[in-house]
Structure formats: C-alpha cells, structure tokens
Amino acid sequence: MSQPRTASPWRRYLTRLIWVHTALFSAAAGGAWSLVDLVIRIAIAQSFLLEGMMRTVHAHTGAMQTPLMTQVDALMRPLIQSGSASWVEIVLAIVFAAGFLTQLSALALFLWVLSGEGVFTGDPRLLVSALLLRYVFAGAGALSIDGLLEGLASSALTVAARVSKITRWMRDRALPGFDTAVRIWLGLAFLEAVRPGLFASIDQLLPAIPSALNFPSHPWLPELAGVLLVLGAGVRYCAIGFLVTMSAWAMMGARGGAESYWVLLWVLIALWGARVLSLDALVARFLRRIFPEVEGKPAFSIDGLPRVVIVGAGFGGLSCAQALRHVPVSVTLIDRSNYHLFQPLLYQVATANLSPGDIATPVRSLFRDAINVRVVYGTVSGVDTHAQAVQLAATSIGYDYLVLATGATHSYFGNDAWQTHAPGLKRLEDATEIRRRLLTAFENAELAADESEREALLTFLVVGGGPTGVELAGAIAELARLGMDKDFRRFDPAKARIILVQSANRILPTFPAALSAIAQRSLEKLGVEVRTDSRVEAIDATGVRIGGDRIAARTVFWAAGVVASPAGRWLGAPCDPAGRVSVGPDLGVPGHAGVFAIGDTASSKAWQGRDVPGLAPAAKQAGNYVARTIAARVSGRAAPSPFKYRHFGSLAAIGRKSAVVDFGKLRLWGALAWWLWGVLHVGLLVGVRNRVTTVINWFWSYITFRSAVRLITGTTGTSSRAP
Secondary structure: OOOOOOOOHHHHHHHHHHHHHHHHHHHHHHHHHHHHHHHHHHHHHHHHHHHHHHHHHHHHHOOOOOHHHHHHHHHHHHHOOOOOOOHHHHHHHHHHHHOOOHHHHHHHHHHHHHOOOOOOOHHHHHHHHHHHHHHHHHOOOOOOHHHHOHHHHHOOOHHHHHHHHHHHHHHHHHHHHHHHHHHHHHHHHHHHHHOOOOOHHHOOOOOOOOOOOOOOOOOHHHHHHHHHHHHOOOHHHHHHHHHHHHHHHHHOOOOOOOHHHHHHHHHHHHHHOOOOOOHHHHHHHHHHHHOHHHHOOOOOOOOOOOEEEEEOOOHHHHHHHHHOOOOOOEEEEEEOOOEEEOHHHHHHHHOOOOOHHHOEEEHHHHOOOOOOEEEEEOOEEEEEOOOOEEEEOOOEEEOOEEEEOOOEEEOOOOOHHHHHOOOOOOOHHHHHHHHHHHHHHHHHHHHOOOHHHHHHHOEEEEEOOOHHHHHHHHHHHHHHHHHOOOOOOOOOHHHOEEEEEOOOOOOOOOOOHHHHHHHHHHHHHOOEEEEOOOOEEEEOOOEEEEOOEEEEOOEEEEOOOEEEOOHHHHHOOOEOOOOOEEOOOOOEOOOOOOEEEOHHHEEOOOEOOEOOOOOHHHHHHHHHHHHHHHHHHHHOOOOOOOOOOOOOOEEEEEOOOEEEEEEOOEEEEEHHHHHHHHHHHHHHOOOHHHHHHHHHHHHHHHHHOOOOOOOOOOOOOOOOOOO
C-alpha cells in the first residue's frame, strides 16, 4: 500500500488558524446580520419618524402646548418647513423600520434625503444616504416582514417570484460592487482629511466626501486608514479597530453629529469585509487555492487512499471520523441509525422533558463538507478479518484500518425474559417506549375501578442505582409530583410510588460516598424510595420480587447493567466478562493489525491501570487517539505514546434543581451542580439547533413545571436491543 504524503505540522497549524479566522467572521456575518440589520433600520427610521411627527404636530396646532414641547420646537424649528405634509415621511419610516418592502421604502427615503426635505444635513446626510442606498440593493434581514414573506417567492404568485429574482440579483451581483464603492469612498474621506484638496481636481466626478473623524493624538491614523480602505487590505480589522476607538471616545464624552452613522457603517464593514476589488479578496482567493482544507476540501487526491472503516456513529466513532477529515485517508462511517444520539439525555426523552429531535443529529449533515468521509446507513453482521472486509446485509466494505465503536446494550445477567417487562434505555426507540409506558400508566390509573389496581399502575420501579437509574427515578418523581398536578380527576399523581433498587450498598457507587449520600437524600426528598443491598429475583407483567418480597408494579425500567456489542465475536478476540474487546496500549486488537476498538466496545486499562469508564468523554478521547494513530501510520511518522484516559469528572442530575458533580478534589451538589450539569450537557450536544431547542425546552419546563412533549406514541411492544 502506498504511503501518501501528508501535511506538515506547520501547514496543519496554519490551516487551523486560517479556518478559525474564516469561521469566526463567517459566523459573525451570518449570525449577527439579522440583529444588526434591525438596529440599523430602527436607528435610521427614528430620525425620520421624529421629524415627521414634529411637522405634523406643528401643522395642526400652530404652536407647542407645553414647556417641554416649546423647548423641542425651538430646537426643531429650523428644520421644520411650515405647511409640509409629513404623513408620507412617517409612514415610510414605520414601513422601513418594520422591514416591509424594504428596498422600495429605502429608495423613497433616499430620494427624500436627496431632495433636502429631510432632517439630515452635512455629513449625516451623506452617511445616511449611503446606508439607505445599501438597503436598496440588500433589502432587510430575517428579522423583518420581508424575511417572513420570503417564502412567497416559491408560491404560485408570479409577481412575487419575479420580484424575488430581481432582488436576489441585486443582492448577489450588485451589492458587492456597491459595498466596494462605499469602502473606497470612506477611504478617500480619510485621505482628504489628511491632505485637504487632494481630490479637488476630480471633485466634479465624485460624490461629496464626508469629513473623516479626527485623530488629534495620532495624525497618521487617518492616512493609514484611508490607504488600507482604498486598497482593501485588512479592512475588517480596521473596522474593528475604529469601533473600539470610537467607543472609547464615546465613554470620554467626545461625540460628533455624524458619529453614530459612522459606527453603523463600520459595523457593516466589519461584518462583510472588503468585498471585491481588494487585496483581502486576492489574499483569500490565494489561500483557498493553497489551503483547500479551509473549505473542507482535501489537500490530496481521493483515489488510492488507505481505507478506514468506522463502525458506529456514537461519541467515539464520530470523534474519530471528524479527526480524519483532513488526513489523506478514505473514511467510511457505518451506523444502523442515520443520526448521532446524545445518550446522556435519553432519560429526558423517556420522561417527556425533551423530544427525540432535541438530542439526535443526522450524521450526513455533520460531514457535508468532508470530501473524504462517506456515510453508510446499514447494520454490520460480521467482520471477515482474512479478506479485511466488513459485512453488511447486501454487501461488504473493504478496509485497511478498522475502528469498532459499536457501543453496548442492556444486560439482564442471563434473564433475557425480563426484557419484555423491564425495557432498558440505550436507543431512541427505548426512550419513546419508556415514555409510552410511563404516560400510559397514568392514563390507565384514571380508568381503574379497583384501588389496588390503581396503586399497582402508579408504582414505578427502576432497577439500577447508577447515573441512568438515579436520573430516571428523579425525573419520574418530578413528573408525577410537579408536572401532572392538575391533569387527572380520579387520583392525585403526586401519590405515585417511585422505587429505586440497587444491588450495591449505595447508589452511584463510582462516586465518592459523600456524594452518593447526598444524591440519596435528594431522591428521598423528591419522594423516591431508595432500596440498597437489594437484588431483583424475578420480573413479570404484574410486578417484581426483591429479596423474597413481592412488589406490585405494572411499570418497571431497567438501568442495572450493560453488555458490549458482538464485536468481540466478529473478531474472535479475547473479551472481558461484559463482552468488551481487550485492547492493547494503542487501543489496537491483539492479533489483528490495523483493527481498533474504542468506547464501550473496548476494555482498556488506560486510566492509571484501571478500566476506562463507559463515558462519552472517554469514547471521544479514544476516537481522537485512534485517528492520530492512523494518521501517523499513513504518513510514516512515529506512533503516538500509549493511550491515557484523562478523567475530567462525573456528573448525575437528580430532578430539576439538584445534581452531584465529582471533579476529583472539587465536589459540588445542589442547584449549582445542576446548572453546571446543564451547561456541560448543552455544550456537548451536536448542532446549534439542538442546543437552542434544548435550552428553550428546559427553560420552559423550569419556570412552568410543564413539559410540551407528553405524547403517547407507538404501540405495545418490547424495546429494541443492539445486535
């Protein structure tokens, strides 16, 4: 197999720097424009609106009626032309501020200013004219009526489609040229301020030039700014620098009549940059050609590259694939689901606090710009290590490097018949099944005629006192006591009985004993019965037997243990009792060159000689490490040092106001720990939309004690298990 040339370290660092620079400004332009647009429209419209109202009042009353209005009249009288009808000006200002027919209203206001009727004179008149003329080309952003009506362009209205085509052409083709002209125009203003009369010979060919802001302590700054603006070099940084400078002046009380409009223009330049006919554009074009990685394009040919197959799009597999985006390899990512699932918040879906879409992200969308990554939707049935191929139902995919990140599923410790009556929580299907059983139990309790049957329906038993069991029990208790307090008529949901069963002598056994005790007290405060040193002996459709005692519980959930996927059987490799593949220091599978196992699939002693825990951070660290190992082998570099897991902490939430956090020497609990738990989990979610919707749903639930996703979907059945 050929060894393709890979990027040198300096190129990787420089590429990352360029990518960060580009991404920051692109995100600013895309994310901030709507809000900036709204502020600019309101700022411009308020001056027209104030002048129009003053003219109207003066025309109807002839004089001001109060001392305050008399003072305003004295200030505005030079600008008021008696007998002028100003209703048109008022309407135009309101329409422009609302962003309705923005381009037409901006054009009308622009002509109003040019006619000399407006409140603007001198430099403000020139700067506002430039801002209004830009709106003639650009239109309004998303926070406008035009933005809300944008969908009409694809409707049956022929006129709307034609208008949209024209405005799109103006925005895409004419606007960059206009922005370039404004940039050069402002640059000439600075040069004219330094060298008066410099452009007198061509004054008839140019529009009037505004007076640039003075820099008394640094007279060379206007000249430098003018040269950079005219050439289009470092324009965004110039704009940011002047915004900072003008903010400092404003805090010192140094204000000018045109200062606010200069600020608006500088903000636009900072967002959109130099545009065309600039050194910045030439440099950007050169960098895109030299560093195609910046735009997600590989700096190598795809043909003949080493083949990396990753099975599983969980935390480990996803991290490995993302780390290989710019490595000269051909990556195939296989998963039986077409989405990446954020498992730590599955219990929130199960207890109707979040919808499935809040914690799942389509995998293909994550690699839209990664040319060397292919996503395959399918279920792996085996691995042919001799032919070096991964087997799917209808095909096989060859590999040079194989990464198994297939995760784990529920373990019933040899009592698989319990699965029908006690579903576990590993997949979205499991979460929606638990939600269905949970909500159905309350609905059936409303209809129950026998009190003992109602008590059995309202008894919820969670097996397993780890983080999943603790979080699930706490969420069920809050749902019953706070979320359904007025929903039913024949019983009080707060009387529901929630039991958490743990075989060990304390819950959260991987946490310090003090935090385990705090978590137990928090659960008991919510009304959860915690039973430690208790083993489940039998589970059926009517209840559970624990230590010889029979508990009538129609709804039982399993959070007691996990077993790894059959990856070890596929390879015929040594496994631990939980089915996890025993791996070496480099996470490679002994006896299988180029094969790695990570996450819940692997048994590794890389945590100071202890087993690496089955946590999302551990899987992500392992995925990144394997990617570095593969990159080193492909490029012929020395392999990285053996994998070492860095444990940043453990977290578990108990209800909606409490959590326990273990950061080693730092331990937190209570409301502060809950907020920290929420921030960390939102930060780990994949996709901006998921983060935003999760925060909104949590905030709504937090202030109202209500959930918007208490939906019973699906039919009676068993939960699905991983193969």
